[in-house]
Amino acid sequence: MSTLGVTGASLVKDLRMEWRSKDAINSMLFFSLLxxxxxxxxxxxxxxxxxxxxxxxxxxxxxxxAVVALNQTWARELRNQVLDxxxxxxxxxxxxxxxxxxxxxxxxxxxxxxxxxLFVVFYELRSVGPVWQLLVVALLGTWALVVNGTFFAGxxxxxxxxxxxxxxxxxxxxxxxxxxxxxxxTSVLTGEASPDFWIKLLAVYDIVxxxxxxxxxxxxxxxx
Amino acid sequence: MKKLxxxxxxxxxxxxxxxxxxxxxxxxxxxxxxxxxxIFYYHVPSGWVAGLCFFINFVASALYxxxxxxxxxxxxxxxxxxxxxxxxxxxxxGPLWARPVWGIWWTWDARLTTxxxxxxxxxxxxxxxxxxxxxxxxxxxxxxxxxxxxDVPIVYMSIRWFxxxxxxxxxxxxxxxxxxxxxxxxxxxxxxxxTVLGILFVWLRYQLQMQEQALESAHAQLxxxxxxx
Numbered sequence: 001m002s003t004l005g006v007t008g009a010s011l012v013k014d015l016r017m018e019w020r021s022k023d024a025i026n027s028m029l030f031f032s033l034l035x036x037x038x039x040x041x042x043x044x045x046x047x048x049x050x051x052x053x054x055x056x057x058x059x060x061x062x063x064x065x066a067v068v069a070l071n072q073t074w075a076r077e078l079r080n081q082v083l084d085x086x087x088x089x090x091x092x093x094x095x096x097x098x099x100x101x102x103x104x105x106x107x108x109x110x111x112x113x114x115x116x117x118l119f120v121v122f123y124e125l126r127s128v129g130p131v132w133q134l135l136v137v138a139l140l141g142t143w144a145l146v147v148n149g150t151f152f153a154g155x156x157x158x159x160x161x162x163x164x165x166x167x168x169x170x171x172x173x174x175x176x177x178x179x180x181x182x183x184x185x186t187s188v189l190t191g192e193a194s195p196d197f198w199i200k201l202l203a204v205y206d207i208v209x210x211x212x213x214x215x216x217x218x219x220x221x222x223x224x
Numbered sequence: 225m226k227k228l229x230x231x232x233x234x235x236x237x238x239x240x241x242x243x244x245x246x247x248x249x250x251x252x253x254x255x256x257x258x259x260x261x262x263i264f265y266y267h268v269p270s271g272w273v274a275g276l277c278f279f280i281n282f283v284a285s286a287l288y289x290x291x292x293x294x295x296x297x298x299x300x301x302x303x304x305x306x307x308x309x310x311x312x313x314x315x316x317x318g319p320l321w322a323r324p325v326w327g328i329w330w331t332w333d334a335r336l337t338t339x340x341x342x343x344x345x346x347x348x349x350x351x352x353x354x355x356x357x358x359x360x361x362x363x364x365x366x367x368x369x370x371x372x373x374x375d376v377p378i379v380y381m382s383i384r385w386f387x388x389x390x391x392x393x394x395x396x397x398x399x400x401x402x403x404x405x406x407x408x409x410x411x412x413x414x415x416x417x418x419t420v421l422g423i424l425f426v427w428l429r430y431q432l433q434m435q436e437q438a439l440e441s442a443h444a445q446l447x448x449x450x451x452x453x
Contacts, residue, residue, distance in 0.1 A: 148371070155364050159355040168351055169368060172344040173375050176382040201382055208374055216367045219289055223363035 003095045010099035017076070018107065024069040028111045032065040033118070040122055050123040055185030058119055059178060063145060066108050067167050070149040073100055074157040086221075093218040101150045101213075108142050128191025137188070137195060140202040141181035147206070148173055151213045154220055177205050225431060236417075236424050243410075243417040251410040263321045265411060269418035270313040271339070277307030277422060278346065278373065285369035288362060294437055297362040300369060302429035304349050306422060311343045334384040341379045345372040 018024055039057050043049075077083040086096060119125060127134065149170055156165035184198035247265035254261035284300035287293070318336065319329040330336065349368055356364045403411060 151371075152368075155352070155368060158360045158364060159352065161355060165352070165355055168348050172341060172348050173371055175341050175344075176375065176378045179382050201378070205378055208378065209371070212371060212374055216289070216370060219363050220367050223360040 003092045003098075006091045006095035007099045007102075010096055011103055014099060014103040015106070018103070024072055024107050025110060027072075028065040028069050028107065029114060031068050032061045032111065032115055035061040035064055036115075036118060036122055045123065051125060051128075051189050052186060054119065054123050054125055054189055055182045057123070058185060059141065059181045061115070062108065062112060062142075063171075063174070063178065065111060066104070066145050066149055067170065069107055070104060070146075070153045070170075071156075071163055071166055073104060073150055073153045078157065083221075093221045094214050096221070097150065097154075097213065097217040100154075101147050104146045104150050105143060108146055109139075112138055112142065125189065127189050129188035129195075131188075133188045133195055133199070134185060136199055137181060137184040137202065140199065140206055141177065141184075143206050144177035144181075144202060144209070145174065147210050147213055148177075151217065151220070154217070158223065173209075177202060180205070229428065229431075232424055236420050239417045239420060243414045246410045247414055252404060252406050254407075257325055260321060260324045263317050265414045266418075267314060267317040267321060268411070269415045270310045270317065272415060273418050273422035274307050274310035274314055274342075276419070277303040277310060277426065278342065278376075280426065281307060281346075281349075281369055282373040285366035285373075288366045289370070292362075294362075295434065297366065298430050298433035298437060299426075300366065301353060301433050302426045304346050304353075304369070305429055306425040308343065308346045308350060309425075310418075310422060311339065311346065315339060315343060332383075334380060337383045338376065338380045341383075342376055345375060348372075 036057070039061070043053065043057075045053060074083070077086070086093075149166070152169040152173075153166050156162045156169060159165045180198040180201045184195035184202070187193035187195045187198070243265070247262055251262065251265070253259055280303040281300050284296045284303060287296040288300060318339075322331070323329050349365060349372060352368055353361055353365045
């Protein structure tokens, strides 16, 4: 089977499991809903203020929610030694990694689509800049979160107290991407600045870290 | 090994005592900042040693992923720990200097923030090393070290987009840059002393790490013997 074939098969399996259980999407949805509600109590913003802080709120909520789903990514492969079976099979390791990453990417994108109207309603958001730029930022930013998140989830699954390990590894490395997402979103929402630099930075970040993940995943998967 | 340590430790201590005397007494007082500026002789060399350690960590980690030699893993672990310590010194002496000179302890400018993120990344690295289970530690840590090192330039670029308050490098700049010769002399000797100190720390920690590894494998061997009996 080719790399693409394995990727496709693995992705379809993950999507089917998610479709039947809805574990990841439900927990992410409820979690980010809670974050939205708690933030609005904590800051109690006016419409003008909320436009300024919304970029930060949205992405911090999605980052936290993504961690919830990412933690479950590899956990289900540990049951019945599926991961060990994968390691002894001739299937290319990067195919598995890509399938997991694309799967997580789709889950988080679905989450964002479902949550976006809620943000608009709760924070009275209205974008001053062009909305299509927000879409570009969202897609690049989500990939940045998910590609590193999937990799580090694969790292932290091998450690003691794995649930807490993922954010400890992911957050410091994600800081530039998070900064780019937040600032780009804020500059589009307020229409005060151009998000071009941040979009380019996100693209560079995505390329660099996708390459690193693909380069190093085999070593991590086969770590003894 | 023990002999070398017995010789190199007193030499380093003497060197540090001498450079402290130079930095605190011999070096001329700076015109506008006054005596506070003397922290410069500790601040900048600490940063240099931290950077050096993180670079060694990166090279050793890449080498480990390539050759899988336990020695390069031990070097990576040792240099990360020493790097975090010197980076912490950098982050503590910085605000001590900034408060009287800038009037604030901290500002979110490019270099300060990058240094803080750098420190956070390598603390994560040490946490990962502590919590990874058994024989997987080395590979996982090495992979994370590569990620951390690749992240630093991106962090710097992203944060430079904000206003920068930290002075640009004093040496090798334009016409008005440069240290007074008397200060430069003291600074360079301090730089050498801190580099020697950093290398000594890394070397001692490396020896300790190698001994820990030897002890662990000896325990494993013993346990295996117990099972086979």
